[in-house]
Amino acid sequence: MVGIVDQALEPGGVDSLEISSYHEALVDFIKQTDTPMTIGVQGEWGSGKTSLLYQIWNKLEQENEKRTDDENYLQIWVNSWEHSLLSTPEESLLKIVNEIIQALLEADVDKSKKDKVKDGVQNLMKGALRIGSSLAAGGAGTDLVDSIFSSDANSIKQLREQLHSLVNEIKDLETNPYQRVVIYVDDLDRIEPRDAVAILELLKNIFNIKDCVFVLAIDYQVVVKGLKEKFGEPTPENEWEFRSFFDKIIQLPFSMPMGSYDIGKYVLNLLGDIKYYESDDDQLDEDLIESLVTLSIGTNPRSIKRLINSLSLIKILNDTKNESEAGGGSAIDNKDVATVMFAMVCLQIANSDIYDMLVAEPKFENSWNDEFAYKITQAKEEQDKSWKENFEQAVGSEDFDETWEQCLYRVCYVNPRQRNNATKYSKFLSDLRKTYKDPEEFQKFIEIALKETAVTAVSATDKPNVRPPKGSYKPHFNLGIDDWVNRVKSDNSSYSDCPKEETLDIIKFFIDNYKNKFGAVDQESEDNKNGEAEFTIKYAGYVTFYHKKKKFLGIGIRRNLKGEFITIEAHKNLKDKQMPLNFTSSGILFDHGGRLEITDLENKKIKGGCGYTEWMFATFDPTNVKLSDGFVEFLFNYSMEGLKQRIDKDENFIDYAKMKNHLNHFKNKRKDSNDFKEAVKIIQSFYDPNKVKSVDL
Numbered sequence: 001m002v003g004i005v006d007q008a009l010e011p012g013g014v015d016s017l018e019i020s021s022y023h024e025a026l027v028d029f030i031k032q033t034d035t036p037m038t039i040g041v042q043g044e045w046g047s048g049k050t051s052l053l054y055q056i057w058n059k060l061e062q063e064n065e066k067r068t069d070d071e072n073y074l075q076i077w078v079n080s081w082e083h084s085l086l087s088t089p090e091e092s093l094l095k096i097v098n099e100i101i102q103a104l105l106e107a108d109v110d111k112s113k114k115d116k117v118k119d120g121v122q123n124l125m126k127g128a129l130r131i132g133s134s135l136a137a138g139g140a141g142t143d144l145v146d147s148i149f150s151s152d153a154n155s156i157k158q159l160r161e162q163l164h165s166l167v168n169e170i171k172d173l174e175t176n177p178y179q180r181v182v183i184y185v186d187d188l189d190r191i192e193p194r195d196a197v198a199i200l201e202l203l204k205n206i207f208n209i210k211d212c213v214f215v216l217a218i219d220y221q222v223v224v225k226g227l228k229e230k231f232g233e234p235t236p237e238n239e240w241e242f243r244s245f246f247d248k249i250i251q252l253p254f255s256m257p258m259g260s261y262d263i264g265k266y267v268l269n270l271l272g273d274i275k276y277y278e279s280d281d282d283q284l285d286e287d288l289i290e291s292l293v294t295l296s297i298g299t300n301p302r303s304i305k306r307l308i309n310s311l312s313l314i315k316i317l318n319d320t321k322n323e324s325e326a327g328g329g330s331a332i333d334n335k336d337v338a339t340v341m342f343a344m345v346c347l348q349i350a351n352s353d354i355y356d357m358l359v360a361e362p363k364f365e366n367s368w369n370d371e372f373a374y375k376i377t378q379a380k381e382e383q384d385k386s387w388k389e390n391f392e393q394a395v396g397s398e399d400f401d402e403t404w405e406q407c408l409y410r411v412c413y414v415n416p417r418q419r420n421n422a423t424k425y426s427k428f429l430s431d432l433r434k435t436y437k438d439p440e441e442f443q444k445f446i447e448i449a450l451k452e453t454a455v456t457a458v459s460a461t462d463k464p465n466v467r468p469p470k471g472s473y474k475p476h477f478n479l480g481i482d483d484w485v486n487r488v489k490s491d492n493s494s495y496s497d498c499p500k501e502e503t504l505d506i507i508k509f510f511i512d513n514y515k516n517k518f519g520a521v522d523q524e525s526e527d528n529k530n531g532e533a534e535f536t537i538k539y540a541g542y543v544t545f546y547h548k549k550k551k552f553l554g555i556g557i558r559r560n561l562k563g564e565f566i567t568i569e570a571h572k573n574l575k576d577k578q579m580p581l582n583f584t585s586s587g588i589l590f591d592h593g594g595r596l597e598i599t600d601l602e603n604k605k606i607k608g609g610c611g612y613t614e615w616m617f618a619t620f621d622p623t624n625v626k627l628s629d630g631f632v633e634f635l636f637n638y639s640m641e642g643l644k645q646r647i648d649k650d651e652n653f654i655d656y657a658k659m660k661n662h663l664n665h666f667k668n669k670r671k672d673s674n675d676f677k678e679a680v681k682i683i684q685s686f687y688d689p690n691k692v693k694s695v696d697l
Contacts, residue, residue, distance in 0.1 A: 030073075033252075036208050038252070039216065040216050041053065041216065042219045049186070051301075053217060060182060076099075080190075081190040104170065105166075196222050197222075220246055223249075227242055263304075271289075288431075296347060296424070307345055307349055313455065318332055336445050341448075348453065362450060365402075365433070367404075368407040373407040373411055376411050380414045391413075394409050400422075405430075409426070481511060481539065483539065506555075510555055513632040514636060521535070566620055566621075568619075568635075573639070573641055575638075578653070579692060582693065585631075588620050592613070598683060598684060630697050659682075662683060666680065
């Protein structure tokens with residue numbers, strides 16, 4: 001695969017962002033709530049609202065399939081943007097209403113009721129045609145909506161009563177009864193805000209019906225923009241009017257949990273899909289990648305996919321050049337360059353001005369100063385009346401205490417949209433710089449990265465670059481368990497009790513066992529100052545365990561709506577044919593990092609993702625388990641042995657690259673070919689849900 005399609009996660013697809021607990025909570029709410037109920041799923045464009053709605057839909061469909069009583073759900077999906085194409089606002093409104101009603105009428109209901117409802121819809125349409133293009137958004141109350149859509153002031157009231165009767169009949173059908181109706185309205189943020197508000201108002205007044213739940217994908221800011229004609233520009237004094245309208249329509253607001261996305265894992269999965277950096281010896285540092293993304297483009301999945309597509313093109317061009325250059329090695333074969341190139345594309349997308357500054361002066365620590373800033377801003381920032389006070393405050397902080405950081409602050413200040421992000425960009429460059437101990441080597445990586453990424457930049461300049469040697473990349477790690485705990489507390493500042501005592505006890509139990517039984521030392525300690533220790537422990541996002549500088553096991557903390565959990569990632573072993581393990585005594589169950597399922601062999605349909613086939617993952621509540629020394633020692637030895645199998649390239653070991661190759665054969669080879677048949681055999685066997693090895697520990 002050489003590009004990432006910007007489309008929503010299909011129903012039942014693998015949740016790479018790991019927010020399943022959120023959509024599961026919404027599903028439970030929909031099943032238990034009193035009605036009528038309207039849920040507003042808020043989030044910026046591209047934040048994953050449609051994906052979330054798909055997962056809710058899929059979960060309720062699964063409920064329908066496994067239940068035999070009347071606890072079923074009639075689900076209706078409406079794409080408001082499709083109805084708005086080549087249509088006037090009033091036509092769009094009526095198309096949406098009509099689609100919902102037609103879906104209701106498809107149930108096996110009485111013909112006379114169908115006819116009454118159809119007559120009500122026709123009256124509504126006639127009223128809309130008389131009004132033409134004079135529809136005004138933001139009308140408050142049923143009376144105003146009635147006056148807009150029909151000369152008969154009771155038409156909407158009558159239609160609502162007819163629909164109420166219809167829903168009751170659907171609920172009590174002998175043939176296919178439904179407990180309640182769930183209606184999804186997607187893509188409201190893609191149409192004119194004024195029209196989106198009109199749609200919300202009409203849906204509220206027509207479908208305010210018992211046993212109906214609406215799930216609307218719309219951001220509060222869209223509502224604010226759509227109400228400006230009614231309330232004027234938002235101010236602190238009139239903000240309550242915008243909020244009152246929103247609260248009248250939406251009974252449950254839900255914001256996309258972008259701060260909880262597992263961005264590091266998500267990005268590395270996408271980079272794996274395009275084969276951005278491939279090495280049998282090492283992987284890109286997940287914690288550093290996550291930090292670079294969150295400090296630049298943020299956690300919006302759509303922005304991340306754009307980033308991946310840019311990197312995909314850069315890799316293709318890089319590979320093509322190297323094929324034509326005898327003896328030339330790929331820049332992306334070097335982990336250090338691959339990391340800095342990744343960072344440069346992040347900057348391209350987040351703030352092209354800063355990227356251009358690096359192109360002009362790559363040695364930013366020495367060359368970014370007031371004179372350089374003046375060439376860019378012409379001192380426009382100093383014209384702001386609050387400049388002096390703000391600048392003095394910034395200079396007094398750690399983020400802008402160096403000359404190059406103050407230059408960066410000036411450039412960001414002249415752009416109101418980027419002004420508030422200046423601190424992030426300062427941390428971005430500081431964190432990137434601190435991962436390399438040799439400043440000269442770091443500058444070489446910067447220069448190579450700028451040259452390689454110029455093709456996707458808005459503006460760039462060509463400068464000669466020298467390919468640096470490998471081996472100088474050094475990511476930042478915490479200095480030990482105490483330093484790591486402080487990091488966890490800082491990252492989870494909203495949780496006063498994180499990490500919990502039970503969580504920390506288990507993590508320390510792993511650390512102590514590794515040190516006592518294998519003589520392991522902390523990576524950044526004096527005991528490893530020469531970097532020659534065979535068994536080491538690194539402290540970053542996870543506490544990770546290394547043998548001969550190769551990671552074989554990691555343990556970390558994850559917070560979600562249900563509480564605090566421990567996550568373990570352990571290397572698989574051929575001894576059990578790479579099956580995940582079930583530790584029966586401790587109650588810890590491992591699973592694959594991803595899962596492929598062939599859903600239709602005849603039509604070559606498959607769902608899910610293969611994930612990292614080398615690893616298995618377990619998540620558990622630390623308060624419900626008691627681990628033995630035997631469990632931890634077994635897991636260490638088992639995972640180290642599996643790591644050795646992969647490093648030794650045992651032909652039976654299925655790594656990520658092999659599984660991706662099988663997946664490509666399944667999708668692209670003829671069904672009568674040996675490659676296709678082998679792919680089917682491997683995928684079905686490897687991901688067989690019944691294949692789990694039990695261990696009595």
